[in-house]
Amino acid sequence: MHQEYTVIEGDFTNAGTASSSVKKTLKQLGVAPQIVKRVVVALYEAEVNAIAHAYGGKVLVDIEADKIHMVVADKGPGIPDIAQAMQEGYSTARPEVRDMGFGAGMGLPNMQKNVDVLNVTSEVGVGTTVEMIVNFV
Amino acid sequence: MFYHALEIDEGNCIGCSRCMKICPTEAIRISNGKAFIMEDRCIDCGKCHEACPVDAIFIKQDDFKMVHEFPHSVALLPAVFLGQFPDDIRVSRIYAALKDLGFKHVYEVESAAAIYADVKHKYAREHEDDEPLISSFCPAIVRLIQIKYPSLVGNIIPVKAPLDISAMYVLKLLTEERGVPREEIGLFYVTPCAAKIAAVKAPVGEKRSLIDGVINMDALFNKVYRRIKEQGKGYAYTALQTPQLSADAILSTLTNGERRICLAKRSYAIDGIQNVMDFLDKLENDEVEGVEFLELRACDQSCAGALLSCENRFLCGERMYARARKAAERERNGEVARAREMDAYRDYLIENSFAEPAQARSMLTLDKDLSRAYQKLEKINKLKMYLPQVDCGMCGAPTCEAFATDVVCKQVGLTRCVFYQRHLERLDDITRQECLAATRSVWGEDPIGDNEPPEVK
Known part of the structure; x- marks a missing residue:
């Protein structure tokens, strides 16, 4: 089952569109609530990242009977040092983004905590792709 | 089953579908010209009771x-x-x-x-x-x-x-x-x-x-x-x-x-x-x-x-x-x-004021078995592409999505959708009688009686 969403730069009002829709699908499938929550939290973080840091991007979701595969690919500045970005509290968010309550430097670490597989690939000046897998059982 | 205080008096119900449209958990459907409540989805909030124009939804009480x-x-x-x-x-x-x-x-x-x-x-x-x-x-x-x-x-x-x-x-x-x-x-x-x-x-x-x-x-x-x-x-x-x-x-x-x-x-x-x-x-x-x-x-x-x-x-x-x-x-x-x-x-x-914790009983889950739920959801998604997404309610369900779910999970006939009927007519795949029967299965005999309709000039 494939779902696609477009993320627009700076459009925080629509942060959570993809995660809400995925949440509904997982509830229909009867996936355990704790797992649904992990998926939703991770995907929401990834959506916010693409909105806050990049010039927009795409969310590609593939749901199978035993797992969910999510890719959030943005066009943006990229991450020069991924290991550093994975540390809690490390943030490059602009002040105006922080004022909105985002950019506390918990994004990637929070995704890491909630998913079974996390792959972050990035090219400076081109963009970042976050790939996440959560198993249902 | 779960006890509900809200009940529909079929004698009074005119099948107007106002309750179906307002229900926050999509717990109401229309069939044979009457509203009915799906018990596993009703939360007894009473929105339907407020919306009913003929007081057909009543609240059971003791004598x-x-x-x-x-x-x-x-x-x-x-x-x-x-x-x-x-x-x-x-x-x-x-x-x-x-x-x-x-x-x-x-x-x-x-x-x-x-x-x-x-x-x-x-x-x-x-x-x-x-x-x-x-x-x-x-x-x-x-x-x-x-x-x-x-x-x-x-x-x-x-x-x-x-x-x-x-x-x-x-x-x-x-x-x-x-x-x-x-x-x-x-x-x-x-x-x-x-x-x-x-x-x-x-x-x-x-x-x-x-x-x-x-x-x-x-x-x-x-x-x-x-x-x-x-x-x-x-x-x-x-x-x-x-x-x-x-x-x-x-x-x-x-x-x-x-x-x-x-x-x-x-x-x-x-x-x-x-x-x-x-x-x-x-x-x-x-x-x-x-x-x-x-x-x-x-x-x-x-x-x-x-x-x-x-x-x-x-x-x-x-x-x-x-x-x-x-x-x-x-x-x-x-x-x-x-x-x-x-x-x-x-x-x-x-x-003595503590109670047992409430248990989850999700209404959204399509099947207890995850792979069967997955198959159903695929069918629902496919069906949704054919439905007009206008949520007109003519099929007796509150939304196209709810209807698609009913078709897949409750074997409700797809011909209840008036758009789908037109589609079949275009292909000469349905007779007028069949269309009428499908619509009557939702709204009953009365709205489309056997008398001549009034002439409008």
Whole structure:
């Protein structure tokens, strides 16, 4: 089952569109609530990242009977040092983004905590792709 | 199955579909020209009851005659009951009428508000990890969370309602202090809404309720009001103690009533079922941080706007505020004795006020088996592409998506969709008779009778 969403730069009002829709699908499938929550939290973080840091991007979701595969690919500045970005509290968010309550430097670490597989690939000046897998059982 | 207080009178139902359109959990369908409620989805919020133009949706109650079967009948009133009456009708007259109608004792359930708050605080202190804690005060909200937000059931504070605490208190008082045998006591709850009836008849997380009967607030209001009008001026009865609730207790059933006295650093009071759902959607996504307590009520203006309220919600609410202001005045003057009368049994009541936790029972899950659910969802998604997404309701389901789900999960015929019918007609795949039969299966025979339609020029 494939779902696609477009993320627009700076459009925080629509942060959570993809995660809400995925949440509904997982509830229909009867996936355990704790797992649904992990998926939703991770995907929401990834959506916010693409909105806050990049010039927009795409969310590609593939749901199978035993797992969910999510890719959030943005066009943006990229991450020069991924290991550093994975540390809690490390943030490059602009002040105006922080004022909105985002950019506390918990994004990637929070995704890491909630998913079974996390792959972050990035090219400076081109963009970042976050790939996440959560198993249902 | 789950007990529901709301029922549809098929004789009165005109199959207009207003209830189907308004139901927040999409629990209503139209078939053969009548509405019906899907029991596993209904939360007894009563939105359908409000929307029905012909009063075909009614709220089951016990026979009022039961009140006379007990030597010691007790009316357990919600505080909003007194808020129903115009200002010129004094409480003593209302109590006189209640006495004449057969109640030997009258208590307002909010007498238990202080103990109820203490029980919640105790639970909150011991369960900081489960924050945000959600009040279980409104039974429609508890049911909503059970079926639509299963991941949040663990956040519901598992305590009994003020009603149950009052019932325990009254039983203690009458049996132990006044020596009345239990079997002579009949506890009657005067309910402002359908959800509270359902909660009494089938308590979430409790085995059995102490309540012997439920009386609808609007029915009692009519009886009392009539009695007062018949008796004229000078009608009053002073042998029954009139209530003396604390200001906090009076306000507890209104919006912010619990929140204003909760100890949480950050809390929200949200009323109106759509507002509650919008908030819970965000909460479930972890988009709301640092919330410690949530007061959620299904009705706009909480119990002042309850389904069985006969008075405008704002007029009722203001009367309760006026009463609370007077009570606050008395409290400032040091008169608190009767407002804390339950404190004599405080320890016993607190100990017995915890309930079993509510369990999730998701209405959204398509199949218990994940791979079968997956197959169904694929079919539903495919079907949705063919449906017009106008949510016209002609198929007897509230939305195209709900219809697609019914087709896949309940084997409802796809030809019920009028757009799909046109599609088949275009392909010469359906006869006019078949179209008519499909539409009649939803709306019955009447709307498309066999007579000639009127000519329109």
